[in-house]
Amino acid sequence: MVAVYAAVPKKATNVSLAESLLAEAKELGINVSQAAEAGLAKAVSDARAEAWLVENREAIESSNAYVEKHGLPLAKYRMF
Template sequence: MQSAEATNSTRKPTNLSLDSALLKEAKILGINISRSAEAGIAEAVKRHRQENWLKENASALASSNAYVEANGLPLARHRRF
């Protein structure tokens, strides 16, 4: 998956409500508010996608883990480490 900065996506002006003290401090520190908000939202989207994938694939993961517990790793005899 590509990051938001790696793609040439268009930006859309958006209104956000932010803690005023936090916003003031970020401006004093020279933090780019838009890019920081975008990075935070991108991280939240990534985390939710991961959680959803794990939920959707929980039974397959459990089945695979149960197989390995019962039978060991497939092709384990070919491992050289």
């Protein structure tokens, strides 16, 4: 997902990290900025997914209840 952000302008920011973790990352040749961006992109994606589930919980529950009561629409045409 970081590739999506690769071509956009960057903004410098300060981040506090555990010294031992930062030292190990540098020792292993990990680009800290890229790793932080990837982690932040995942956190944003996860938060958006969770918010979507919360916002759509009622519709999901309604759909699930319908399927439990009536079965899947067009189920007779399923090949599996």
